[in-house]
Amino acid sequence: TPFTDAIRTASQAHVKPEGKKFSYGTAGFRMKAELLESVIFRVGLLAAIRSRKLGGKTIGVMITASHNPPEDNGVKLVDPMGEMLEGSWEKYGTQLANAETEDDLVEAFAQICEEQKINNETAANVVYARDTRPSGPLLVRALESGLSAVGANSVDYNILTTPQLHYIVRCLNSDGLYGTPSEAGYYEKLATAFIKLMENKAALGPVTVDCANGVGGPSLRKLAEYIPKEVLEFNIVNDDVDSPAKLNHQCGADFVKTQQKLPPGLEVTPLGRYASLDGDADRIVYYFTAQDGTFHLLDGDKIASLAASFLGDLAKAAGLGNIKVGVVQTAYANGASTAFIEKSLRLPVSVTATGVKHLHHEAATKYDIGVYFEANGHGTVLFNSNCLYLIQKGHEPKSPAEATALEYLRSLTDLINQAVGDALSDLLFVEVALAHKSWSVNEWSGLYTDLPNRLVRVEVEDRTIFQTTDAERKLISPPGIQELIDACVGKYKQGRSFARASGTEDAVRVYAEAASKGEADILAYKVAEVVA
Ligand code: 16G
Ligand code: ZN
Missing domain, CATH: 3.30.310.50 (Alpha-D-phosphohexomutase, C-terminal domain)
Incomplete structure (x- = not known):
């Protein structure tokens, strides 16, 4: 390939740890940050190949290790519509990462280009971002070095949540139809839809959000600036991104879900609304304490149940009775949630293997409105093209009530991140669902009781x-x-x-x-x- 010499030279500055075996897994590459430099350099090569394969569509690279400890880091690729990298390409990531010498690397690169019939004259476009981990800047330089060795155009989006980068990638590949491809564009889109959906709804009182001392903190602060206090007041806690040791430590969605308790130090008012994000803000769980002080978790299953109930009712109210609303879960979903959705809501449930890409695919292909959540709080709602058409113009409302419900659905398609599970978008969505139902956390929690x-x-x-x-x-x-x-x-x-x-x-x-x-x-x- 024309890049052989450039790859060889650049690679010498990002040497692979000898004998170390890497694998592109469910969440990309993830490990101790000090082992990652060569991997990320090579991910740059892969991102360029992927973009060229797709005729120059923009590919995303996110550097984060989510809920893992501060000394870890990781990297994953984002495909053009904001989804995870197509599964059949993960092996190329593994192949490049494991090439032992510079010779092996240029050979692996050439082999993949040949197998995928890549035209190396095609432009390659890649955008990237990182979370707040201290290892981020050095890894970004390794990525840039890989991208420039193979002639890719690239844009650095600096510090973003994982779902924000997915959003930007989708915008860049959607001719302006999905939104403005910038951080501000993201806040504007979410806040505009949220404010519209909250019009004439009684204020709920403040929501407290534990940001795991990760990137969700600064992002939520910026989002909150777009939302008037009268509409919703945010009480943002655990948002110290300047003390790396605090990241995901005794706080955040993973801590609350696995420990089933409050993050230490959090001051709670009985029946107040509390939420925790994970370190890259793609997962969220809610919780509260009852009058008697007992802790109640409102996890991904409870969010899915609330979402399905709200959207199912709204579709009916809009006169879209034939729309197929369904829920996708994994084996980890609490049996009581599955029974509630099937028996009380009378909505279908599908079960897939663990890992967001499996749930996402099922929700996108099986339902008009597909709600998917892992119990751990990662999920979103997908509207398929049939449903979008009906919501936007295909269905003539037969009453003012139908027109209002349609309008709500339209705003919800803007509020809910269609690319990937997004804690900030899910946070606003839950607030909307509760406001529309005039529910407190108690009523939400009472949908069903978790099986121990x-x-x-x-x-x-x-x-x-x-x-x-x-x-x-x-x-x-x-x-x-x-x-x-x-x-x-x-x-x-x-x-x-x-x-x-x-x-x-x-x-x-x-x-x-x-x-x-x-x-x-x-x-x-x-x-x-x-x-x-
Ligand atoms: C990864 C998955 C997450 C899943 C978890 C299961 C993505 C982006 N992340 O973190 O969805 O819940 O793996 O971990 O797909 P396990 O296989 O160790 O149980
Ligand atoms: Zn995460």
Whole structure:
């Protein structure tokens, strides 16, 4: 390729740690930041190839390690419509990252270009951003070095949340139809839709947002400037991005979801609304304390239930009774949420494997309005083209009430990030749903009661032998194990349990739920024993 010499020279400044094996996984590459420099340099090469393959469409590169500790970092690619990199291309990321020498690297680069029939004269366009981690600037320089070695045009968007970069990528590839491709364009789009949706709705009182001391803090502060206090007041906490050690430490969505408790130091008023973002602001959970001080979590399943209930009603009110509204969950969704959506809301639920790309794909292809959320708080709502057409012009409202509901739906398609799960967009969406229903957290929480559950991490010799089917709910390998799990589950009322290999850690995860906390705990440990 014309870039052989340039790649070879530039690569010498970003040497691969010898013998280290990298893999582009569910969330891209993620590890200790000091191991990442060569990987990110090579991701620059891949981003350029991907852009050329797609005729010069803009590709995004996000440098973040989400909810992981401050000393970690990571990188992932964003495809033109703001989705995750197409799955079949992940192997190229792995291939480039693992090339041991400069010779291996230029050869791998040439091989991928040949396999994908890349015309290296085609322009390559790449945009990138990073979160607030201290390792970010150095890694950005490695990325820039990779991009320039292969002649890519690039724009640095500096510090953004992950979903903001996804938004910008989508804008840049949508001829101005999705929005203005800038950070300010993002705030304006969300705030305008939000203010419209909150017109004539009673104020809810302030919402407190724990920003995990990550990039969500400064971003939410900027967003809040576009929203008058009378419409919604934000109380922003844990937004110290100048003390790296505080990032994701004893705060944030992952802490609250896994510990099922308040972030230490948070002052709470009973029945107030509290939310926590993760370190790159693509996940959110809500929670509150009752009058008696007990903690109540409103996780991704509760958000999905609220969203499905609100959107299902709105579609009917707009006279769009034939629109198919559905919910996508993973095996980790609480059984009580699935039962609520199917039996009380009478809406279909699909279950997919863990990982946003699986849920996103299912929601986009199966439903007109597809609500998807992982229990951990990552999710969004997708409106397909049929639905967008009906909302925008295809459906003639038959009454003023229908016209109003249609108008709401129109604003919601602007409010809700269509590219990826987005904590800031989800935050505003939840506030709108509660305001429209005139619900307090109590009423929202009371949609259903979570079944007690337990998650256990099991260290095993080789997690790759744990192969699953049926959206990770059943093991097909090692042989005989699933029968043993079934036998355990059968002993517990409302029992359900499954084991799957983690996609992000070297371990197997066991999930169990049952009618009581004690039984859920015992079931989880019994199944963990079977797996170990
Ligand atoms: C990744 C996924 C997340 C999933 C988690 C499961 C993306 C962007 N992120 O972080 O959605 O919940 O993996 O981790 O897809 P596990 O495989 O270790 O259980
Ligand atoms: Zn995240």
